[in-house]
Amino acid sequence: xxxxxxxxxxxxxxxxxxxxxxxxxxxxxxxxxxxxxxxxxxxxxxxxxxxxxxxxxxxxxxxxxxxxxxxxxxxxxxxxxxxxxxxxxxxxxxxxxxxxxxxxxxxxxxxxxxxxxxxxxxxxxxxxxxxxxxxxxxxxxxxxxxxxxxxxxxxxxxxxxxxxxxxxxxxxxxxxxxxxxxxxxxxxxxxxxxxxxxxxxxxxxxxxxxxxxxxxxxxxxxxxxxxxxxxxxxxxxxxxxxxxxxxxxxxxxxxxxxxxxxxxxxxxxxxxxxxxxxxxxxxxxxxxxxxxxxxxxxxxxxxxxxxxxxxxxxxxxxxxxxxxxxxxxxxxxxxxxxxxxxxxxxxxxxxxxxxxxxxxxxxxxxxxxxxxxxxxxxxxxxxxxxxxxxxxxxxxxxxxxxxxxxxxxxxxxxxxxxxxxxxxxxxxxxxxxxxxxxxxxxxxxxxxxxxxxxxxxxxxxxxxxxxxxxxxxxxxxxxxxxxxxxxxxxxxxxxxxxxxxxxxxxxxxxxxxxxxxxxxxxxxxxxxxxxxxxxxxxxxxxxxxxxxxxxxxxxxxxxxxxxxxxxxxxxxxxxxxxxxxxxxxxxxxxxxxxxxxxxxxxxxxxxxxxxxxxxxxxxxxxxxxxxxxxxxxxxxxxxxxxxxxxxxxxxxxxxxxxx
RNA sequence: GCCCGAGUGGCUCAGUGGUAGAGCAACGCACUCGUAAUGCGUAGGUCGCGGGUUCGAUUCCCGCCUCGGGCUCCA
Numbered sequence: 001x002x003x004x005x006x007x008x009x010x011x012x013x014x015x016x017x018x019x020x021x022x023x024x025x026x027x028x029x030x031x032x033x034x035x036x037x038x039x040x041x042x043x044x045x046x047x048x049x050x051x052x053x054x055x056x057x058x059x060x061x062x063x064x065x066x067x068x069x070x071x072x073x074x075x076x077x078x079x080x081x082x083x084x085x086x087x088x089x090x091x092x093x094x095x096x097x098x099x100x101x102x103x104x105x106x107x108x109x110x111x112x113x114x115x116x117x118x119x120x121x122x123x124x125x126x127x128x129x130x131x132x133x134x135x136x137x138x139x140x141x142x143x144x145x146x147x148x149x150x151x152x153x154x155x156x157x158x159x160x161x162x163x164x165x166x167x168x169x170x171x172x173x174x175x176x177x178x179x180x181x182x183x184x185x186x187x188x189x190x191x192x193x194x195x196x197x198x199x200x201x202x203x204x205x206x207x208x209x210x211x212x213x214x215x216x217x218x219x220x221x222x223x224x225x226x227x228x229x230x231x232x233x234x235x236x237x238x239x240x241x242x243x244x245x246x247x248x249x250x251x252x253x254x255x256x257x258x259x260x261x262x263x264x265x266x267x268x269x270x271x272x273x274x275x276x277x278x279x280x281x282x283x284x285x286x287x288x289x290x291x292x293x294x295x296x297x298x299x300x301x302x303x304x305x306x307x308x309x310x311x312x313x314x315x316x317x318x319x320x321x322x323x324x325x326x327x328x329x330x331x332x333x334x335x336x337x338x339x340x341x342x343x344x345x346x347x348x349x350x351x352x353x354x355x356x357x358x359x360x361x362x363x364x365x366x367x368x369x370x371x372x373x374x375x376x377x378x379x380x381x382x383x384x385x386x387x388x389x390x391x392x393x394x395x396x397x398x399x400x401x402x403x404x405x406x407x408x409x410x411x412x413x414x415x416x417x418x419x420x421x422x423x424x425x426x427x428x429x430x431x432x433x434x435x436x437x438x439x440x441x442x443x444x445x446x447x448x449x450x451x452x453x454x455x456x457x458x459x460x461x462x463x464x465x466x467x468x469x470x471x472x473x474x475x476x477x478x479x480x481x482x483x484x485x486x487x488x489x490x491x492x493x494x495x496x497x498x499x500x501x502x503x504x505x506x507x508x509x510x511x512x513x514x515x516x517x518x519x520x521x522x523x524x525x526x527x528x529x530x531x532x533x534x535x536x537x538x539x540x541x542x543x544x545x546x547x548x549x550x551x552x553x554x555x556x557x558x559x560x561x562x563x564x565x566x567x568x569x570x571x572x573x574x575x576x577x578x579x580x581x582x583x584x585x586x587x588x589x590x591x592x593x594x595x596x597x598x599x600x601x602x603x604x605x606x607x608x609x610x611x612x613x614x615x616x617x618x619x620x621x622x623x624x625x626x627x628x629x630x631x632x633x634x635x636x637x638x639x640x641x642x643x644x645x646x647x648x649x650x651x652x653x654x655x656x657x658x659x
Numbered sequence: 660g661c662c663c664g665a666g667u668g669g670c671u672c673a674g675u676g677g678u679a680g681a682g683c684a685a686c687g688c689a690c691u692c693g694u695a696a697u698g699c700g701u702a703g704g705u706c707g708c709g710g711g712u713u714c715g716a717u718u719c720c721c722g723c724c725u726c727g728g729g730c731u732c733c734a
Contacts, residue, residue, distance in 0.1 A: 219728085220730075221661070226731070280725075327734095351734070387660070388660065388732090390726095391727095568691080569693095597696095598696085599693060600695065606695090638694090
């Protein structure tokens with residue numbers, strides 16, 4: 001006998017809870033506990049996200065979404081975007097609002113202001129203040145569902161909202177629209193007040209009073225529906241969190257990231273520069289940056305040498321025929337530097353090294369016994385990146401790839417990719433990265449060449465390698481290069497940011513286009529498969545990422561200056577110089593600073609330069625061949641025998657470099 | 660490429676319709692010092708570039724360049 005006044009709902013832990021008929025998810029949360037009720041922002045009922053106050057039915061599977069979960073923050077941010085929109089519409093009569101989704105760490109909302117007005121910093125402050133008032137007013141988020149016709153009438157003076165409604169009704173909605181509506185023949189809207197209502201699928205927090213921990217971050221231009229030719233809108237970025245502490249933590253993280261900005265550190269540490277006389281996106285390396293880069297490259301060469309690679313060199317320019325053969329001129333002409341007309345031909349700076357490596361392969365007949373043939377080059381390429389996209393070392397026009405092309409047989413493919421993955425990870429680990437994520441990118445039919453069969457084989461070889469490695473990976477549908485599928489490896493840095501670095505790409509197309517062959521054991525001609533792969537990706541970009549990862553404090557094996565020796569007074573300068581010599585003879589990078597400034601000041605200068613070891617030598621040290629060791633981030637140790645310090649230094653370098 | 664913002668000594672920044680200032684860095688002198696800033700002094704800028712308005716522009720206007728934040732793009 002079922003009590004009609006009660007319903008049973010199922011909870012995530014498998015238990016059931018009995019509630020009065022007509023109870024909402026909010027009532028359920030309250031019935032479970034007051035802490036949960038306080039943290040609840042939305043609910044998942046039968047796998048569908050919904051508002052906290054939507055009524056439950058018997059048999060529903062219900063999970064409460066709390067503010068400190070990823071899903072909960074997403075709801076907070078999306079709701080805060082509505083508060084932002086309300087504030088802007090109030091403060092800027094005639095403003096049109098478009099879309100305002102939650103994004104990683106925050107949200108944005110795009111507007112069109114009357115007369116092409118733009119937001120200023122002062123506007124941002126005023127908008128923030130008005131948002132605070134809306135939060136204080138604790139307006140409810142009330143969901144309403146209506147027909148598209150009624151919705152069009154409701155948003156009659158909001159052309160962007162009408163466009164979204166029309167697109168959804170006509171069945172041409174895309175991912176941009178999906179967050180905005182309920183789907184089907186019903187349009188859902190959320191009303192906050194008599195004057196503010198926004199098109200939205202939801203869910204939302206119960207009321208604006210739940211949203212006090214927000215901050216507006218910046219204003220930017222953006223295009224309607226991401227279309228470069230569409231209207232330019234004014235975008236406001238903001239962030240919102242479940243607590244004051246979480247918001248502050250986020251702001252501190254941003255500050256930390258700013259301190260680590262590689263462009264700032266590169267100037268501060270005198271590593272490299274971008275002279276405007278050179279042109280945008282082109283860097284020159286100063287001695288201190290160059291030494292670090294050389295060490296990185298040396299390490300790379302050593303690993304490749306031991307990994308069965310053969311080194312090659314190729315020129316920076318090539319006749320246009322080469323890039324016609326490779327297909328680059330068909331697919332990436334816009335991204336290539338413009339051509340030079342010379343003698344009887346047209347020449348282009350190379351955007352990639354692979355065509356030239358194909359020519360090396362094709363120079364003579366190859367036997368299956370030579371495969372896999374692994375060619376390696378630190379090859380400098382030039383790509384015409386659009387002016388607005390350049391960004392320090394991370395997006396640059398002239399850069400050097402640690403580029404390898406591996407020619408192998410179909411049968412060798414899966415194994416080769418497998419061992420490549422291991423090789424890539426082991427090299428990255430030496431640079432302090434140990435948190436990786438993997439993405440398998442698949443074919444984009446409109447932007448690729450080759451047969452389905454080729455693509456299927458290559459894709460499954462990559463997938464097999466990932467599965468053998470036993471790692472989680474995501475699929476980038478349609479993200480592949482035009483010539484084949486790929487695996488991209490992202491690393492997470494010291495402060496948790498993700499960077500895309502390494503890539504392994506299968507290529508059935510270039511061997512075809514260049515007519516590459518090998519003679520098999522069967523004495524027949526076969527077509528090899530080619531793998532493109534880069535570990536650093538671009539040496540410049542990798543250097544920039546490393547600089548941010550280490551915050552400028554390079555590990556000892558990479559530090560431009562590893563040891564600075566400071567004589568306490570001029571009387572100890574001779575001794576300091578002899579220690580420099582002893583360490584230089586051991587292959588270390590060491591210098592000294594004469595005693596014409598006070599010791600404290602010289603120590604401070606060395607610390608600011610992030611030198612791993614500062615050695616102080618005075619009377620006692622001269623007498624007994626000891627040093628005072630002041631290590632970066634450690635405790636000062638007086639009277640350390642020089643020989644012990646030398647051991648420590650050697651161990652430090654060996655450990656950090658993995659050699 | 661598009662939208663917004665910014666360009667003042669090597670760096671960080673102040674300032675004004677009447678041809679510019681601070682701190683740090685550099686250099687010089689004195690101090691010779693035991694673990695994150697000794698004192699005094701000197702030098703250094705055609706105020707991003709070009710044009711216009713003005714008796715006079717670093718300042719106001721226009722164009723360009725470079726940089727920054729986004730959009731788009733990223734083989």
